[in-house]
Structures are given as C-alpha cells and as structure tokens.
Amino acid sequence: MPQMKRDEFVTMEREAEMDTPIRNTEAAQATLKGVRTNIVQSIRAFRIQDLQDAARSLGHHFLYANLATAQSKQDVLDLIAQQFILPAHFGKNFDALYDCMTDPVHKSGPQPGFIVVLESIPANAKFDKEAREQLLDIFRDTADYWAERKVPFRCFYSFSVARSAQGERAGETQGSDNPPPADNGEKMPTDKLVDVSPLALRMSSPFNAGYWLAAA
Numbered sequence: 001m002p003q004m005k006r007d008e009f010v011t012m013e014r015e016a017e018m019d020t021p022i023r024n025t026e027a028a029q030a031t032l033k034g035v036r037t038n039i040v041q042s043i044r045a046f047r048i049q050d051l052q053d054a055a056r057s058l059g060h061h062f063l064y065a066n067l068a069t070a071q072s073k074q075d076v077l078d079l080i081a082q083q084f085i086l087p088a089h090f091g092k093n094f095d096a097l098y099d100c101m102t103d104p105v106h107k108s109g110p111q112p113g114f115i116v117v118l119e120s121i122p123a124n125a126k127f128d129k130e131a132r133e134q135l136l137d138i139f140r141d142t143a144d145y146w147a148e149r150k151v152p153f154r155c156f157y158s159f160s161v162a163r164s165a166q167g168e169r170a171g172e173t174q175g176s177d178n179p180p181p182a183d184n185g186e187k188m189p190t191d192k193l194v195d196v197s198p199l200a201l202r203m204s205s206p207f208n209a210g211y212w213l214a215a216a
Contacts, residue, residue: 028055028058031053037154038143038152039143040155041155042156043158048064048117048119051156052064055113058113062115062116063114067080067118067119067122068120072122072126073131074092075122076127080118094134112151113151114154114206115154116155117155117156118135121157123161124160132159143155
C-alpha cells in the first residue's frame with residue numbers, strides 16, 4: 001500500500017476537526033432528546049457530566065448547585081447564590097432569585113440558553129415539601145420567562161435522602177436501591193454526587209461583571 005502523502009493526511013485531519021463540532025452537537029441533541037426546551041424535571045437517569053457536556057456543545061450556560069449540605073431555606077439560597085455566582089445585592093429570598101435569573105440577564109443581551117442542575121435539594125422538616133415546591137416554582141416561572149423569549153431553559157433536580165434522628169440505618173444511605181421516604185412520605189431520588197469543576201461552572205455562568213455592567 002503506497003505511503004499516504006503529507007497533504008492528504010493534513011486534509012483528512014482538518015476534515016476530522018471540522019466534523020468534531022457536528023458530532024458534539026449531535027451528542028448533545030441525543031442527551032436532551034425528548035426533553036422540552038423549557039422545563040423543570042427530575043434528573044432521573046441523566047448524568048450531570050453529560051448535561052454539562054451538552055451545555056458546552058450547544059453553547060448554553062451551565063448552572064450547577066450542590067445542595068447536599070443545606071438544611072434550611074437560608075442554606076439553600078446561600079448555596080445557590082454562591083455556586084451560581086449571583087451578584088452581591090442578591091436579596092436571599094425566592095422572589096430575588098427569580099429576579100436575578102430573568103430580567104437583568106435578559107437586558108444584558110441575547111442569551112444562548114440554559115441548562116441548570118439543582119442536586120440534592122434537602123428533604124427535611126426545615127425544608128419541607130412546601131418549601132421544595134416553592135423553590136421549584138421559581139425555576140418553573142423562570143423557564144416560562146425564557147420560553148416567552150424563545151430561549152431554552154432546562155432545569156434538572158434531585159432530592160436528598162431523608163435521614164433519621166439516630167443517623168442512617170442500613171440500606172438508607174444515599175445511592176441505596178431502596179431509599180427511605182422523605183419527611184412527607186414521598187420517595188426521593190438518590191443520585192450520586194459528582195465533582196463538577198468550579199472553574200467550568202464559573203466560566204459558563206451568566207452572572208458575572210460583564211453581564212451586570214451591560215444590564216446597568
């Protein structure tokens with residue numbers, strides 16, 4: 001077999017590089033197949049890394065908050081503010097959270113889309129079913145806001161496993177095949193925590209100085 005010429009090799013290499021964005025976009029579309037463009041839903045079988053990769057391939061903002069250490073509403077808001085990199089003037093209440101994620105970002109310029117992950121939302125007496133629904137309603141309202149502006153906004157969430165006062169019993173640890181019910185008796189997802197690069201999150205967050213200066 002004759003040796004491949006250098007220019008032929010270079011041509012094939014460039015063609016492969018040009019195909020990479022197409023393959024990445026196809027992979028992102030496959031990951032999100034069947035998921036409406038504006039929705040808030042349980043993370044279920046989705047892998048967080050796959051969602052992050054999909055956001056990167058589509059050029060969407062990727063916002064991730066790990067709420068595993070939160071116990072109360074204030075804890076939840078503090079962690080979201082820290083991990084979403086919300087502005088310093090964030091009012092630390094649900095209404096302020098909605099305000100931060102909608103109008104100022106919209107005014108700052110065209111937005112490509114959002115993929116949001118809320119992992120391990122607490123399920124306990126301090127953050128009960130009503131509080132969880134209030135939190136998710138904020139993201140549902142945010143999804144509706146961006147839908148009106150033809151901007152995709154997909155939010156995926158999971159709940160923490162309820163813990164007994166005496167500690168975890170056998171078979172009740174996170175990741176168990178038979179998770180215990182939450183404080184209100186509902187069965188909770190038990191998605192394993194993953195390490196998502198803070199640098200990657202910071203780079204993809206719309207809540208940075210540039211956006212807020214543009215919106216001022």
